[in-house]
Amino acid sequence: MESLKFAVNAKINLSLAVMGKRPDGYHDLDTVMQTVNISDGIFIKKSPVFKFECNKFGGEENIACKAARRFFEAARTAPAAEIKIEKSIPSSAGLGGGSADAAGVLVGLNALFNTGLSSAELCKIAVTLGADVPFLIDGGTQRAKGIGEILTPLPHIPKCTFLTVLAGEKPSTGEMFARLDSLNYPKPDIEKTARAISSGSYAELTQALGNSFSVLWNGEKITEKLYKYGADAVALSGSGPARFAVFADSEKADKAKALLEKDGVTVYLCHPAKKSVVFK
Numbered sequence: 001m002e003s004l005k006f007a008v009n010a011k012i013n014l015s016l017a018v019m020g021k022r023p024d025g026y027h028d029l030d031t032v033m034q035t036v037n038i039s040d041g042i043f044i045k046k047s048p049v050f051k052f053e054c055n056k057f058g059g060e061e062n063i064a065c066k067a068a069r070r071f072f073e074a075a076r077t078a079p080a081a082e083i084k085i086e087k088s089i090p091s092s093a094g095l096g097g098g099s100a101d102a103a104g105v106l107v108g109l110n111a112l113f114n115t116g117l118s119s120a121e122l123c124k125i126a127v128t129l130g131a132d133v134p135f136l137i138d139g140g141t142q143r144a145k146g147i148g149e150i151l152t153p154l155p156h157i158p159k160c161t162f163l164t165v166l167a168g169e170k171p172s173t174g175e176m177f178a179r180l181d182s183l184n185y186p187k188p189d190i191e192k193t194a195r196a197i198s199s200g201s202y203a204e205l206t207q208a209l210g211n212s213f214s215v216l217w218n219g220e221k222i223t224e225k226l227y228k229y230g231a232d233a234v235a236l237s238g239s240g241p242a243r244f245a246v247f248a249d250s251e252k253a254d255k256a257k258a259l260l261e262k263d264g265v266t267v268y269l270c271h272p273a274k275k276s277v278v279f280k
Contacts, residue, residue: 003045004112006279008104009139010038010095010270011132012162012237012244014205015193018180018212026147027177029131030190032154032197035139036162036270039278040101041086044108050079056087057098063129064101070125071109074117081109090268093166094238096132100276103136107277123149139276143194154194157272158202160246161253163231165222166266167241176213176239185215206233206246213239222265229256 011033019028042064050072052058052065059065064085072079083105089097106122109115119137126133131148141154170176188210196204214236222243223234230252231245247253253269260267 001112003043004108004279005041005043006104006108006277007039007041008100008136009035009273009276009278010089010097010100011035011136011139011276012095012164013211014157014197014235015188015190015209016211016213016236016238017187017190018177019187021177021181022147028146029148030143030145032141032143032190032193033132033135034141034157035136035273035276036095036164037273038089038095038164038268038270040089040097040104042101042104042108043084043086044105044112045082046112047080047082051082053083054085054087054101056091062101063098063133064105067102067105067125067129067133068109070128071106074121074125075113075115077113081112090164090166090266092170093164093242093268094236094240094244095164095242096136096238099130099132100136102126102129102133104277106133107137111279123151136276140274141197141272143190152194154197155200156274157197157205158200160202160248160272161250162270162272163226163245163247163253163257163260164237164268164270165226165243165245165260166268167219167222167243170239170241173239176216179216180212183215185212187212202232202248209233209235209246211236211240217241219243225260226256229259231256
């Protein structure tokens with residue numbers, strides 16, 4: 001095998017609690033994540049020289065480029081691949097597009113070069129890149145603790161449709177954490193979310209969503225619209241300001257998307273996905 005072409009799916013945080021700042025400067029998290037079928041495309045082929053291209057955010061600072069470099073370091077071999085990424089996952093939407101690309105590159109290189117690294121070994125590389133990357137090695141529905149490296153698989157969530165609504169610019173993620181550190185607020189109950197998923201109850205799940213970063217954002221207007229259009233639950237996506245709405249009725253989701261787009265709002269419709277990396 002000389003090349004691979006595959007897709008990498010985005011994620012949403014069904015619930016997210018920031019537990020506190022660690023002595024090393026990172027933050028302990030407790031979150032339930034779900035992959036969704038909004039995807040970027042990745043092409044990797046063996047090459048005598050290393051080359052990385054991306055239609056957005058190219059260069060050595062791209063997290064996926066860093067992932068490739070660290071993979072070859074772990075494999076103890078010189079970088080020898082050409083990597084091209086075609087991005088469709090929107091940025092600053094809490095969907096983990098960059099993290100998905102990084103995880104996809106790790107998985108893709110492992111498969112192409114038949115390195116034989118396990119998911120656990122890939123996760124050790126992934127955690128050095130970002131909190132979402134370990135989860136996105138496998139994806140599906142999982143609970144993540146620590147700095148994203150302590151993963152517990154959960155049952156697949158009930159059939160539903162998500163609308164992710166983009167809602168403006170935000171400061172850096174580091175600044176968002178710093179703002180949160182200065183506040184005293186009730187943290188979301190992630191155990192409640194995990195129990196709801198394990199029960200298989202859609203109604204329980206829609207009552208169990210929460211996000212620590214929601215205390216930093218004022219999104220009542222768009223939230224009210226989403227409920228008016230038939231959403232069963234609305235929650236913040238990642239660190240915001242984007243939000244996602246959950247619909248049991250796909251027709252209501254389609255209509256809500258059309259109405260929001262008529263108002264000039266950028267909306268992405270998607271569904272739960274069982275994997276992060278999808279080989280073609």
